[in-house]
Amino acid sequence: MIKRLATIALLMSATSVMAVDSPINGVVEPKCSIWTETNGVYGHPLPYKLSTESADGGVHASIRVDVAQADYYKTKFTHPNSFSSSPTLTDAVAWTGSTIVGQVGVSGMSAYEAAKVTYNNVTEFNMTLAGSTWFTVKSTASYGSTKALPAGNYTAMIVAECIAK
């Protein structure tokens, strides 16, 4: 009898301990994250040329944009049209570049590529779906038509923007 009562008392005390709540709270709000997965690297295939093309020994920049809620943001990518640091250059540099949709987290995001808007060195994408999209930014610089680039380090800036609509 005493053993039964002890068991019941133990069970009651055990259940009261299990009833204690330990909530984990979280808030899902519209937000945009810009992830720089790969900084681009310039290859130097010709004396006058720097390029991020893999065939030229370079690496394209890869930027991931995560959007938590659909249709709250647009993104803008500005590919370089000048060096942010370089040796002294006495001639003009001809710049080309582009931004394309790479991998997509949701299949519908593939449509971003056809719907993109390009002006000057800027490419805009309307982020109509929630999830992750990878963008590839390409850049090429040619110095003084075919003049050899002076030796030194060259850096150019890509600007990735996420703007609430």
Place this chain on the structure above:
Amino acid sequence: MYRQVAILLSFLFCTTLNAHEMTPAYPTLKQSYIDGVYVTKMKLFNRRKEIEYYAIQVFTDDWKSIPFASTSKVIKVGYNRRKLFEVYIRLKDIDKATYICTESKVFKSKEQVTLVSSKICSKIKQDE
């Protein structure tokens, strides 16, 4: 074997990922303790290891700069740290103020690379 390599690669990629986040997407301006000055609170999260400083900017709808006050126009945010900051805007400017942005400040590099500057803009919620 392939699974182990895949896990190792994904771990390596994860550790090199870098992000910039700012919330809320649609901040609301409220009367501050100073008469004629409105304020909103923003939250910045820095997961970019190579970035330590972010510039705060306020713009009109057509991207013209608007005067504002904050603890500092360039704030220092450590890696994997959140920073709460307030943006004060004058009453006469609040109808024009549309975007509050933070832009990463990139240090000069000694490599032959393209650097990525990230910029996130929230849109100020105007009263109906």
